[in-house]
Amino acid sequence: MVKDIVLPLLILIPLLPLLAFIVNIFFGKKVGANAAYISICAISISFLISIYLFFGLIISGEQTMEFKFDWLNFGSLGIQLGLMLDGLTAVMLVVVTTVSLLVKIYSVGYMHGDSRYSRYYAYLSMFTVAMLGLILANNFLLLFISWELVGLMSYLLIGFWYEKKSASDAGKKAFITTKVGDLGFFAGLMLLFSVGMTFNFKDLALLVSSGSIPENTLNWIGILIFCGAVGKSAQFPLHVWLPDAMEGPTPVSALIHAATMVAAGVYLVARTFFIYAHAPMAMEVVAYTGTFTAIFAASMALVATDIKRVLAFSTVSQLGYMIMALGVGGYTAGMFHLTTHAFFKALLFLGAGSVIHGSGKQDIREMGGLGKKMKITMFTFLIACLAIAGIPPFSGFYSKEEVLSAAFNSGHMLIYWTGTITAFMTAFYMFRLFFMTFTGTTRSEIHAHESPGTMTIPLMTLAFLSIVCGYLFVSGQTFEKLVHFGAEITAREGGEGTGSHFVMIMSLTVAILGIALAFFMYYLKKISPEYIAEKLSPVYRLLLNKYYVDEIYEAAFVKPVKNISGKLFKFDQKVIDGAVNGSGFMTLLMSKLQNLFDKVIVDGAVNGTGWLANKGGEVLKHLQTGLIQDYILMAAAGLVLVVLLKIIF
Amino acid sequence: MDFPFFNGQLITYGFFLLFATVAIASALLVVSVKNIMHSALFLALFLLSVAAMFFIFDADFLGIVQILLYIGGVIVLILFAVMLTSRVSSQLIQQTNEQKFLAIIVCIFLFGMLSYVIFTSGLKGFERPLVEGGITRNVGQLLMTVYVLPFEVASLVLLAALIGAMVIVGKKDE
Amino acid sequence: MNNLFFYTIIIVSLFIFLIGVYGVLTRRNAIGILMSIEIMFNAANINLVAFNKFMALEESIGIIFPIFIITIAAAETAVGLALILSIYRKVKSVYVEKMDLLKW
Numbered sequence: 001m002v003k004d005i006v007l008p009l010l011i012l013i014p015l016l017p018l019l020a021f022i023v024n025i026f027f028g029k030k031v032g033a034n035a036a037y038i039s040i041c042a043i044s045i046s047f048l049i050s051i052y053l054f055f056g057l058i059i060s061g062e063q064t065m066e067f068k069f070d071w072l073n074f075g076s077l078g079i080q081l082g083l084m085l086d087g088l089t090a091v092m093l094v095v096v097t098t099v100s101l102l103v104k105i106y107s108v109g110y111m112h113g114d115s116r117y118s119r120y121y122a123y124l125s126m127f128t129v130a131m132l133g134l135i136l137a138n139n140f141l142l143l144f145i146s147w148e149l150v151g152l153m154s155y156l157l158i159g160f161w162y163e164k165k166s167a168s169d170a171g172k173k174a175f176i177t178t179k180v181g182d183l184g185f186f187a188g189l190m191l192l193f194s195v196g197m198t199f200n201f202k203d204l205a206l207l208v209s210s211g212s213i214p215e216n217t218l219n220w221i222g223i224l225i226f227c228g229a230v231g232k233s234a235q236f237p238l239h240v241w242l243p244d245a246m247e248g249p250t251p252v253s254a255l256i257h258a259a260t261m262v263a264a265g266v267y268l269v270a271r272t273f274f275i276y277a278h279a280p281m282a283m284e285v286v287a288y289t290g291t292f293t294a295i296f297a298a299s300m301a302l303v304a305t306d307i308k309r310v311l312a313f314s315t316v317s318q319l320g321y322m323i324m325a326l327g328v329g330g331y332t333a334g335m336f337h338l339t340t341h342a343f344f345k346a347l348l349f350l351g352a353g354s355v356i357h358g359s360g361k362q363d364i365r366e367m368g369g370l371g372k373k374m375k376i377t378m379f380t381f382l383i384a385c386l387a388i389a390g391i392p393p394f395s396g397f398y399s400k401e402e403v404l405s406a407a408f409n410s411g412h413m414l415i416y417w418t419g420t421i422t423a424f425m426t427a428f429y430m431f432r433l434f435f436m437t438f439t440g441t442t443r444s445e446i447h448a449h450e451s452p453g454t455m456t457i458p459l460m461t462l463a464f465l466s467i468v469c470g471y472l473f474v475s476g477q478t479f480e481k482l483v484h485f486g487a488e489i490t491a492r493e494g495g496e497g498t499g500s501h502f503v504m505i506m507s508l509t510v511a512i513l514g515i516a517l518a519f520f521m522y523y524l525k526k527i528s529p530e531y532i533a534e535k536l537s538p539v540y541r542l543l544l545n546k547y548y549v550d551e552i553y554e555a556a557f558v559k560p561v562k563n564i565s566g567k568l569f570k571f572d573q574k575v576i577d578g579a580v581n582g583s584g585f586m587t588l589l590m591s592k593l594q595n596l597f598d599k600v601i602v603d604g605a606v607n608g609t610g611w612l613a614n615k616g617g618e619v620l621k622h623l624q625t626g627l628i629q630d631y632i633l634m635a636a637a638g639l640v641l642v643v644l645l646k647i648i649f
Numbered sequence: 650m651d652f653p654f655f656n657g658q659l660i661t662y663g664f665f666l667l668f669a670t671v672a673i674a675s676a677l678l679v680v681s682v683k684n685i686m687h688s689a690l691f692l693a694l695f696l697l698s699v700a701a702m703f704f705i706f707d708a709d710f711l712g713i714v715q716i717l718l719y720i721g722g723v724i725v726l727i728l729f730a731v732m733l734t735s736r737v738s739s740q741l742i743q744q745t746n747e748q749k750f751l752a753i754i755v756c757i758f759l760f761g762m763l764s765y766v767i768f769t770s771g772l773k774g775f776e777r778p779l780v781e782g783g784i785t786r787n788v789g790q791l792l793m794t795v796y797v798l799p800f801e802v803a804s805l806v807l808l809a810a811l812i813g814a815m816v817i818v819g820k821k822d823e
Numbered sequence: 824m825n826n827l828f829f830y831t832i833i834i835v836s837l838f839i840f841l842i843g844v845y846g847v848l849t850r851r852n853a854i855g856i857l858m859s860i861e862i863m864f865n866a867a868n869i870n871l872v873a874f875n876k877f878m879a880l881e882e883s884i885g886i887i888f889p890i891f892i893i894t895i896a897a898a899e900t901a902v903g904l905a906l907i908l909s910i911y912r913k914v915k916s917v918y919v920e921k922m923d924l925l926k927w
Contacts, residue, residue: 628922629849629856632847633748633751636755640759643763644758658824661828662827666831669831672835673838673842676842676862679842680846680855680859689854692861695865696865699865702872706876708885711886718893718894722897723896727904734854734907745851746850746851748848751848752849756841756844756845759841760837763837775877775878777879780883788883791887792890809898810898814904817906818909820909
């Protein structure tokens with residue numbers, strides 16, 4: 001790979017979707033339905049470039065390419081921005097552009113006839129730009145800018161159907177909740193800059209590994225930066241926005257909540273892994289947060305009835321998995337799971353979208369027997385379910401097995417067993433969803449139909465990727481070759497990749513157990529779910545109400561804030577408004593006085609001047625008689641005057 | 650030992666006073682009579698008396714030029730102009746405007762002050778001897794030698810005035 | 824005696840000149856104004872000739888200068904009368920208060 005062409009290509013990747021955004025947002029009325037093709041064209045080229053760079057990087061075996069330029073210069077202290085390309089970036093590039101491309105193609109069918117069609121594509125393009133910028137950044141500053149842009153675009157996309165109150169509320173909730181995490185992230189960045197005086201990843205990595213920063217500081221930095229990841233990747237306790245965010249269009253859910261935005265948090269942790277490698281306490285926090293989130297979200301997914309909410313909880317759970325993997329040192333495993341998860345979760349979301357599109361329903365209790373009418377959707381959905389459950393040879397099996405063996409090998413047995421139970425739950429709720437949706441008989445009036453080609457082709461493509469990507473990477477260890485952190489923590493990663501037979505068998509067993517249970521309960525209906533729900537009714541209600549987290553937040557944060565706001569509002573009205581009004585009154589009074597002054601004196605002077613000129617002209621114009629003799633008389637009189645003066649003086 | 654009242658200069662002075670009186674009287678009539686035709690004729694008388702003064706001051710050539718040019722040319726021109734224009738020359742029409750008194754006051758002031766200036770100027774008049782060979786010869790020589798350029802320019806001015814007058818008057822009305 | 828003669832001439836010419844000024848200031852008829860101007864020219868000429876006779880100036884300058892004055896006066900009269908005729912054709916009058924195109 002020639003190094004010279006890499007930089008223009010890197011710039012081109014986000015630039016093309018940016019152009020598509022500009023065209024669609026400013027000329028939306030003109031382009032109309034062509035908005036989709038503009039966006040798709042742009043992202044296709046970006047996708048091809050990403051593929052080229054990805055394979056170029058594999059073949060050439062180069063580690064990192066970095067391009068810097070000065071942005072701000074304060075004398076000795078300058079801030080540089082720049083782009084970089086390494087294994088992590090390349091993998092993320094491929095994931096993001098692939099899913100973006102497929103989602104955009106899928107949206108042609110799904111969003112057909114929407115009144116804000118071109119706007120939708122503009123937002124999608126801009127979201128892609130922000131995400132690509134986040135991935136390509138070689139420093140924290142550009143990453144943070146893109147990070148916030150991603151947040152903004154997700155707000156716009158979740159609340160895309162803002163006529164629905166729930167949608168606009170969900171957008172706000174997502175935005176504010178992630179902002180809570182971003183606050184921590186920003187604080188962490190400032191702390192990092194104050195000790196490192198640079199934002200560049202490479203320089204910071206060198207600085208950290210040199211050991212000049214105390215471990216305590218690094219722990220704090222790690223935890224604060226992880227706050228950002230918690231917000232974006234919907235980890236406990238900031239997971240509440242993700243289920244609500246399902247109010248957005250389903251392709252948006254697929255893009256944002258499966259492959260890109262939520263993965264940004266995981267990416268952030270992976271990118272800043274050089275800090276965590278030297279901050280064991282922060283690492284523990286990461287690991288346990290991820291583990292808890294994984295099982296916590298999975299348990300909620302067991303009872304959810306909205307097809308998209310089940311997937312949302314599943315996403316939270318799987319993100320917990322990735323964070324967990326990173327927390328126990330499984331850098332490669334975490335990223336691997338991110339990659340495979342991006343594909344099969346996007347497939348699940350798009351499949352769910354197809355179901356919703358075809359049936360018009362979202363509640364799985366009202367569905368059933370859709371498989372007969374929607375064969376392609378069913379088969380692709382099945383592939384995705386098998387992948388997420390961890391059945392070989394689907395990709396999920398490999399990545400999940402890697403995550404669990406990383407946990408096992410690191411010696412965190414609690415984390416390992418929790419992860420295994422989560423895997424069981426995952427298999428169960430996914431197949432519960434599958435059986436309830438596609439098998440049995442219809443439980444309500446549904447006139448389902450298969451979705452159009454623009455929607456099924458992305459489904460099939462993603463299904464293909466879900467099958468092969470895991471296998472491709474594992475054989476020959478290509479992924480590990482590409483995405484590895486570096487020699488210094490290989491020890492921490494333990495025997496990752498060697499694959500403990502115990503772990504492999506365990507994960508396979510729990511997956512099959514989960515599927516079998518779902519099969520008995522929802523396909524054969526041997527065990528009544530309602531009976532269990534009744535028996536375990538407190539637990540059931542707890543899960544159904546999502547552990548009352550929203551209610552707790554409402555009581556703990558929202559209500560007090562509202563109360564305080566009310567009080568402050570009253571304070572505002574009484575005191576501040578009084579002061580403001582008083583000063584306003586004084587200003588008014590002064591203005592009136594000034595007005596008077598203006599009118600009488602200033603205007604008087606001005607008008608007086610005008611009046612004088614006018615009247616003077618009135619008087620003097622009589623001199624201009626036009627009669628030559630008058631003029632001569634005056635000249636003669638002037639002569640008299642001159643001579644008189646001459647005589648007197 | 651001349652008798653003071655009968656020397657040659659006194660006679661010259663007497664003639665001068667006579668013609669001066671005529672000139673002043675006719676000039677006053679020129680500016681005051683109502684009939685413009687009479688005014689022109691009084692102008693002729695005025696010019697004649699001025700020509701006579703020129704003769705008294707030994708400026709024979711100038712006197713002749715005065716008679717030829719003014720009385721022969723300018724007066725005829727004015728008479729023609731008067732006849733061409735004065736279609737309404739009634740005695741009843743006021744020939745002077747309303748600033749008559751103002752003008753008289755200004756003129757009296759000017760007269761008084763300029764007289765004062767003249768009498769306080771300290772100029773001394775003395776009898777210059779006559780030029781040898783006659784004054785006319787001298788003037789002719791000077792005009793052809795020292796003042797030849799002004800002389801030629803004056804001829805050009807006359808030519809321009811001639812053509813100009815013809816163009817202005819001869820222009821057809823639209 | 825010479826002094827008396829000289830001053831008499833100057834006062835007379837001044838008087839004639841002021842008569843001309845008065846005529847210019849008061850005459851309504853444009854031709855009358857022109858005639859008054861001629862009177863003023865002649866007053867000046869008398870003065871010049873008197874200077875030539877009674878003062879130590881350049882030889883014959885007091886004769887030559889009036890010659891030029893007379894020449895210019897003739898030209899002026901010709902052009903002035905032509906202008907008056909031209910205006911008369913336009914406004915059908917020789918009275919100067921009618922020629923007030925420059926008036927406000």
